[in-house]
Amino acid sequence: MKMLGSRTTLDWPDGEERFPTSVCMDCAVRRDSLCGTLAGEDLIMLHKLGRRRRLRRGESIAWAGEESRGCANVLSGILKVSALTADGREQIVGLLYPSDFVGQPFVGSFEFTVTALGDAEICTFRKSDFEGFLSTRNGMTQALLRRTFDTLSDARKRMLLLGRQSASERIADFLLQTFERIGGYSASANGPVTFDLPLSRGAIADVLGLTIETVSRQMTKLKMAGVIALPGGRAVTILKRDALRRMADAA
Amino acid sequence: MKMLGSRTTLDWPDGEERFPTSVCMDCAVRRDSLCGTLAGEDLIMLHKLGRRRRLRRGESIAWAGEESRGCANVLSGILKVSALTADGREQIVGLLYPSDFVGQPFVGSFEFTVTALGDAEICTFRKSDFEGFLSTRNGMTQALLRRTFDTLSDARKRMLLLGRQSASERIADFLLQTFERIGGYSASANGPVTFDLPLSRGAIADVLGLTIETVSRQMTKLKMAGVIALPGGRAVTILKRDALRRMADAA
DNA sequence: CGCAATGTTGACAATTCTCAAGGATCGTGG
DNA sequence: CCACGATCCTTGAGAATTGTCAACATTGCG
Structure with missing residues (x-):
């Protein structure tokens, strides 16, 4: 049975820092992240919905089996997405690098745990806010769909690895x-x-x-x-x- | 090394049957398929883009590593999505049941093989047609996104199974x-x-x-x-x- | 009815896991 | 700056699970 680290949610913990207004423009991952599809007005609107969170090594942001209420972009650090058996065996089902997106807008539950492998920073959104934002931006929904298909292909390739190599x-x-x-x-x-x-x-x-x-x-x-x-x-x-x-x- | 069945693409083979005009209305899987989000005018438009294909047991519709040019809904039968190693070991990375959707709109390549496990029927679309259709229907794009997240979660659960059970x-x-x-x-x-x-x-x-x-x-x-x-x-x-x-x- | 494909069972081999011990590395506090 | 503890990594020996090869039974289809 493994140590699972301390618990936080993707909600807004008290005292979470607000972005300085200019932050998206010089965001290190903007070009490669989902936000890269945005510009001008839209970028500012999404920016207002985001909050920056710092994660320490071992800290988790989403928990298996719970109603998930957030999603995020990875700014720095590497996170793992993992699945656990009832008796504590772990399988890492995905790795998140800077500019990767985490979370499942429009889906109720997220049955995996996301944990920082080292210190990390993420840009979080309330899921409902993000869904609202996506709903009027088909281009960004498409971009997220494309990303999700890529993630799915990665997962499937890893299934071949796990099952047959x-x-x-x-x-x-x-x-x-x-x-x-x-x-x-x-x-x-x-x-x-x-x-x-x-x-x-x-x-x-x-x-x-x-x-x-x-x-x-x-x-x-x-x-x-x-x-x-x-x-x-x-x-x-x-x-x-x-x-x-x-x-x-x-x- | 396994027999891989005969080859077809998701293009329009000569002499493929056209739908009778009413077919979507009494389609067996309409309620549960991606099309279930549509009604009236939209349904008719999408219907005009679709073609019905009959697959015999062992027949494949998409090939690993190729540029994929189609997508489809499963009408009847069960299909497998599989990945192969260079030396022919196979891992089935997904099963498709009636009402399931296959294909990756907005993504260039599809690196898996889709094969009918028994006789099957699918409703196919040219990928470009389907993309065009999605582009003006955010609701359907969202529905597909939701489905894709679900498929991804399934794949990840199966990764746990393959890696740790x-x-x-x-x-x-x-x-x-x-x-x-x-x-x-x-x-x-x-x-x-x-x-x-x-x-x-x-x-x-x-x-x-x-x-x-x-x-x-x-x-x-x-x-x-x-x-x-x-x-x-x-x-x-x-x-x-x-x-x-x-x-x-x-x- | 008979052949081809599919499924079962056995004996043995190979890979990977488990348990155990010792060594290296990292971070912290004296 | 060094020492200490904690964590991480390596290596070994033996066990367990699963795979391989082979024979035979069953099923389904023409």
């Missing part, structure tokens, strides 16, 4: 996907790259449907094979990207 | 879910119920991320434990629904 394939896939998402410096298209994994071994295990020990052993195996290096901490160096790609798909 | 839990869950979806006669709320599984053992294995043999053995085990009966063919009788429910969640 071996531990080594899962690890290879995870390393590549994580690199593609967070980058790191990449000299040549195929040269070695180094980056920090944003997840602990335990979190990686919960993403991949494995145990911590299996994750650790597979990483060691890749290191021994000269495919990756583990410089220390959560850093990884991908030495043979093509080998990793080959392992990720078939095997 | 044992073979017996998966089978118990599958039997209950299938019963809830297709029904069958149910005397009392907890009394025994009999119904036909719409999937072969192989398809069940591909849904649950198991092998045919494991599925078969687990079924036998449930039969021996007196939880279910297997009257023959694909029929199943759930004798102890509460026992099955207990097995489905924890262990």
